[in-house]
Amino acid sequence: MSEGAFEQREVSILFADLRGFTALGAAWPADAVIDVLNRFLAAMSDTVIEHHGSVHKFLGDALMAVFGAPQASQDHALQALCCAARMQRGMDAINAGNRARGLPDVYCGIGVNTGTVMAGWLGSPRHREYSVVGDAVNLASRIESFSLRGQVLLGESTWTLAHEHMETGEPSEVLLKGQPQPVRVYELLAIPQHRLAVARRDLRRSQRVRVRLPFTYQLLEGKIVHAELRAGIVHDIGYQGLLAELYGPVAAYTDIRLSVDLAPFGHRAADIYGKVLQLSERDGALFAAVEFTSVTLQSDIGIRQFVQMLLQGSPAAD
Numbered sequence: 001m002s003e004g005a006f007e008q009r010e011v012s013i014l015f016a017d018l019r020g021f022t023a024l025g026a027a028w029p030a031d032a033v034i035d036v037l038n039r040f041l042a043a044m045s046d047t048v049i050e051h052h053g054s055v056h057k058f059l060g061d062a063l064m065a066v067f068g069a070p071q072a073s074q075d076h077a078l079q080a081l082c083c084a085a086r087m088q089r090g091m092d093a094i095n096a097g098n099r100a101r102g103l104p105d106v107y108c109g110i111g112v113n114t115g116t117v118m119a120g121w122l123g124s125p126r127h128r129e130y131s132v133v134g135d136a137v138n139l140a141s142r143i144e145s146f147s148l149r150g151q152v153l154l155g156e157s158t159w160t161l162a163h164e165h166m167e168t169g170e171p172s173e174v175l176l177k178g179q180p181q182p183v184r185v186y187e188l189l190a191i192p193q194h195r196l197a198v199a200r201r202d203l204r205r206s207q208r209v210r211v212r213l214p215f216t217y218q219l220l221e222g223k224i225v226h227a228e229l230r231a232g233i234v235h236d237i238g239y240q241g242l243l244a245e246l247y248g249p250v251a252a253y254t255d256i257r258l259s260v261d262l263a264p265f266g267h268r269a270a271d272i273y274g275k276v277l278q279l280s281e282r283d284g285a286l287f288a289a290v291e292f293t294s295v296t297l298q299s300d301i302g303i304r305q306f307v308q309m310l311l312q313g314s315p316a317a318d
Helices: 021-027 030-050 076-100 135-145 156-165 297-311
Strands: 006-019 054-059 062-067 107-123 128-133 152-155 172-174 183-191 209-221 230-237 241-246 255-262 267-282 285-294
Touching (some): 006 076, 076 183, 107 135, 135 183, 152 156, 156 183, 209 297, 255 285, 255 297
Antiparallel strands (some): 006 062, 054 062, 241 285, 255 267
């Protein structure tokens, strides 16, 4: 394609983001952090090229790749998914290198989406680059933001093109910015014909978002709810649980009933029942990991919408 020409192309877009990098950067010297980042980007770029994709750009600790442009391909969706699965396998070698250097493990979250884009050259006489633009690109980035450590998520358009070649988990629906209706996403589990399996490295069932929200709770004894209303601060929250700072003693495995204000959305999630699974102390404060055991439909919807919106506008917890 000549410079200045633009054309419509159906492509598959992949975003891969390094999880745990923020904490690494805060705790380790700059040269160690840059070493990890360079090894990650180099390994992921090699994997993209091996699967006939093009590295579109680096975005800090993330990478964007395109399959089907500038070189057209009928198998761009399958190429992107095979690439994503091998990227997750490649994290083992990166972490082996980290451990040899005394550094902690890092993880990768990946999102893939397929759609029609405008592809061509953008820029000025001083700087030009080949680019793809369109809603499909934005959607791929949004889908990636929901991926857990070691997970590959894909949009419904990618699933439609390549579902005969892969195994996926049950679809889920998420609210994405710029989309009027919930979007269906799938978790890639395996591509049998290529003997590829994706081993997720996170046992959580949803992303967590960092917050600072006041909440109240009451202790339960059997089916009796104690009258005393206690207070605390929620520091992160997901679909099935939260991490909270408590302003009073609580024993592990205590059942509680809680309510939390989901600012800035103006909704209060109330009558949530949970169990304190783990306790820890940090700087003299008591922190409790709470798993929800019963949530009303209204509160469940409110929490999911709250988490999904913050995932696309605030840093997600690693």
